Amino acid sequence: MLLFLILFPLVGAGIALILPWYQGRSWLLPLCAGLHLLLACLILLDPGPLGPWLGLDALSRLVLIVTSLLYLGCAVYAVGYLNQRRDRGNKVIVPCLLIFLAAMTLAISARHLGLLWMAVEATTISSAPLIYYNRNRLSIEATWKYLLLCSVGIGLAMLGMLFIAYAALVGGVTPVSLQFDSLLNSATLLSTPWLHGGFVFLLVGFGTKMGLAPLHSWKPDAYGEAPGMVGALLAGGLTSVAFLAILRAVQLMTAAGDGDMARQALLGMGLLSMLVAGIFMVRQPDIKRLLAYSSVEHMGILAIGVGIGGLATFGAMLHLVNNALTKGCLFLSAGNIQRAYDSKKLAKVHGAIATLPISGSVFLAGFLAITGSPPFGPFMSEFTILRGIFGSGHLWIGLLVLFMLAVVFIGMGATALTATQGEAVQLETDFKDSFLLVISPIVFLLIILVLGVYLPEPLQRALREAANLLEVTP
Amino acid sequence: MANLLLLFVLLINFYTLGSARLVACIRAVALQGALLALLPLAIHGPTGHALLLGVGALLFKGIFIPLLLLRTIREVRIRRDVEPFIGFVPTLILGLLVTAGAFIFADFLPLAHEHHEGLFVPTALATMFCGFLMLITRRKAITQVLGYLMLENGIFVFAVLLSAAMPLMVEAGILLDLLVGVFVMGIVLNQISREFSSLNTERLTALKE
Numbered sequence: 001m002l003l004f005l006i007l008f009p010l011v012g013a014g015i016a017l018i019l020p021w022y023q024g025r026s027w028l029l030p031l032c033a034g035l036h037l038l039l040a041c042l043i044l045l046d047p048g049p050l051g052p053w054l055g056l057d058a059l060s061r062l063v064l065i066v067t068s069l070l071y072l073g074c075a076v077y078a079v080g081y082l083n084q085r086r087d088r089g090n091k092v093i094v095p096c097l098l099i100f101l102a103a104m105t106l107a108i109s110a111r112h113l114g115l116l117w118m119a120v121e122a123t124t125i126s127s128a129p130l131i132y133y134n135r136n137r138l139s140i141e142a143t144w145k146y147l148l149l150c151s152v153g154i155g156l157a158m159l160g161m162l163f164i165a166y167a168a169l170v171g172g173v174t175p176v177s178l179q180f181d182s183l184l185n186s187a188t189l190l191s192t193p194w195l196h197g198g199f200v201f202l203l204v205g206f207g208t209k210m211g212l213a214p215l216h217s218w219k220p221d222a223y224g225e226a227p228g229m230v231g232a233l234l235a236g237g238l239t240s241v242a243f244l245a246i247l248r249a250v251q252l253m254t255a256a257g258d259g260d261m262a263r264q265a266l267l268g269m270g271l272l273s274m275l276v277a278g279i280f281m282v283r284q285p286d287i288k289r290l291l292a293y294s295s296v297e298h299m300g301i302l303a304i305g306v307g308i309g310g311l312a313t314f315g316a317m318l319h320l321v322n323n324a325l326t327k328g329c330l331f332l333s334a335g336n337i338q339r340a341y342d343s344k345k346l347a348k349v350h351g352a353i354a355t356l357p358i359s360g361s362v363f364l365a366g367f368l369a370i371t372g373s374p375p376f377g378p379f380m381s382e383f384t385i386l387r388g389i390f391g392s393g394h395l396w397i398g399l400l401v402l403f404m405l406a407v408v409f410i411g412m413g414a415t416a417l418t419a420t421q422g423e424a425v426q427l428e429t430d431f432k433d434s435f436l437l438v439i440s441p442i443v444f445l446l447i448i449l450v451l452g453v454y455l456p457e458p459l460q461r462a463l464r465e466a467a468n469l470l471e472v473t474p
Numbered sequence: 475m476a477n478l479l480l481l482f483v484l485l486i487n488f489y490t491l492g493s494a495r496l497v498a499c500i501r502a503v504a505l506q507g508a509l510l511a512l513l514p515l516a517i518h519g520p521t522g523h524a525l526l527l528g529v530g531a532l533l534f535k536g537i538f539i540p541l542l543l544l545r546t547i548r549e550v551r552i553r554r555d556v557e558p559f560i561g562f563v564p565t566l567i568l569g570l571l572v573t574a575g576a577f578i579f580a581d582f583l584p585l586a587h588e589h590h591e592g593l594f595v596p597t598a599l600a601t602m603f604c605g606f607l608m609l610i611t612r613r614k615a616i617t618q619v620l621g622y623l624m625l626e627n628g629i630f631v632f633a634v635l636l637s638a639a640m641p642l643m644v645e646a647g648i649l650l651d652l653l654v655g656v657f658v659m660g661i662v663l664n665q666i667s668r669e670f671s672s673l674n675t676e677r678l679t680a681l682k683e
Contacts, residue, residue, distance in 0.1 A: 114644030121651040128658050137669050141678040144662055148618060151655055152609065155625050158648070159602075162632050165639040170586045176639035193584050221681040280683060 013098035025094045026079045033075035040068040055111045058465035066324045067237045073440035074229040080436030099126040113178040124150045131226040142225035149218045157205025163198030167191040187255035202249040210242035212269045213276040216296045223292035228335015235295040236324035267307030273300025274404040282411035285346045298323045305385045312388025314467040319381035329444035330366040333359045340431035354424035358433045362441045367416040371409045377451035476516040480593040487604040491569045507535025550667035560611045576600040601628030615673045
């Protein structure tokens with residue numbers, strides 16, 4: 001069943017390659033995405049045991065459902081988007097999007113570190129053509145930076161994995177294996193220096209992919225130049241997958257009794273990410289780069305949540321859901337605004353609400369949500385994380401996070417409000433808000449609104465189980 | 475036998491760092507990949523696993539990827555790497571220093587008993603550092619790809635120590651990922667040269683704050 005979930009998008013990609021019908025190719029995306037979500041839900045009802053290669057534990061179940069939901073929204077949007085981009089075609093982007101889905105699913109369900117590595121590298125390769133979709137000088141520069149930095153990062157993650165295998169070898173574990181469950185079982189035997197080295201390289205490698213500062217430099221370029229839906233998939237889906245990979249390393253460190261070191265490293269990188277993001281968001285003249293820095297900030301918040309532990313870990317799990325869906329809403333509506341104005345710079349973009357009533361309003365609401373304004377979901381999760389920070393006695397860290405949240409709110413607000421407020425402008429393009437282009441961001445917005453006021457019991461349980469996986473000590 | 479191979483790998487690092495001719499650099503990295511392909515055979519003997527790993531590495535690292543890169547530079551007609559950010563001689567000296575550092579550092583590492591003598595760990599570290607140097611100091615996009623390949627070669631040396639821990643499927647997947655990754659990089663390289671009529675990455679500076 002799980003194997004089918006990974007393989008059928010590849011079949012879809014194969015069909016897309018030979019199908020000579022433009023609309024058919026576009027509609028293949030929501031078809032596969034809908035099937036993926038349906039199957040994912042079915043699997044979640046009965047996850048089955050963890051296999052040696054594939055399997056879903058509480059953490060991966062959470063990431064799987066979020067990614068699948070986000071992907072469906074982006075796939076529906078893609079039909080409308082590709083309709084408008086007939087000049088650019090969809091012969092490459094549709095198969096790549098489907099391969100990307102398969103690679104993400106594989107990375108989420110991998111129970112073997114080697115398989116996880118392969119899948120994450122496959123996401124890098126399959127998303128490079130997505131970033132290059134617009135085929136101009138800027139997008140090529142963004143693609144090159146993305147490809148090179150992420151490949152080197154993933155190379156270092158590979159070294160980290162090898163270090164962990166070597167830790168098992170030196171520790172006298174036989175047989176040496178990178179299978180995750182057997183590593184967890186023999187975690188206390190692993191040689192400590194090699195395990196620490198391995199963790200650092202895994203953190204650096206997958207942290208590059210996730211976009212934690214100071215390894216985030218590809219992020220504004222890639223998110224800025226990629227189409228809106230690709231930005232949404234990268235910022236909501238891929239970052240969650242990379243975060244999952246880092247959490248695997250944290251799980252291993254915790255099982256070996258060195259969880260504190262892992263948490264401190266995450267905490268440090270998280271605070272740095274928020275700081276860097278805050279600095280670059282102030283007076284940011286480009287709405288999509290603004291969203292990219294916001295993504296860096298929220299990766300920082302996730303890392304801080306896990307770094308503090310306890311209640312904050314629960315908050316981080318909730319924030320993973322909220323961040324993914326809010327980023328989906330923001331990137332898709334920003335994509336609409338960019339298409340309408342034929343620009344993403346503040347020099348041209350203003351009065352978006354008056355000009356594009358739906359996309360403009362959704363973008364503004366998304367901005368309020370992502371900066372943690374009630375009653376949206378991110379408010380709840382950020383509040384939970386802050387409660388966790390103050391509750392565990394980290395007064396100064398809590399105050400620092402609050403201060404940086406305020407800086408981000410002001411910095412992001414200046415740009416988002418300038419873009420949305422003001423008189424309507426005469427558009428040079430014939431773009432109009434159409435059903436397919438606005439339904440997904442609206443649905444995402446509604447979901448995070450609901451999550452802000454009411455957390456359903458099954459979700460709460462899923463979040464608790466996921467957080468518990470990170471807390472278990474030997 | 476294995477140590478002799480690793481010694482050649484180290485020498486190729488220096489040759490690549492000091493050479494300005496791109497074709498020579500690509501051939502050197504190809505030779506390095508081919509030498510590495512012999513490594514599993516040299517330490518594990520001709521077992522099925524080692525044979526398959528060796529053949530895979532030879533095909534991908536020694537043949538396919540270098541051919542791909544040679545084709546790319548023929549299409550864009552560049553021969554030499556002009557004016558790296560740090561000159562060739564200083565990079566060579568830096569390369570020597572990091573190699574010496576790698577040997578000293580490896581002595582302090584808590585290695586498994588059977589690995590204390592060999593050149594494996596210092597070679598792996600030195601090759602990775604040299605790859606990094608290439609990545610950082612060169613201007614041409616293609617030498618950056620070569621730097622990435624050297625980095626991967628360094629990691630491969632370390633991986634051979636552990637090939638028992640890595641099932642064949644994972645190794646095959648890793649090699650395939652590397653191949654496809656470089657293939658995509660090759661396509662992007664072509665696009666860069668078509669768009670900018672050069673492969674200098676310093677032209678790729680429009681995106682910044």
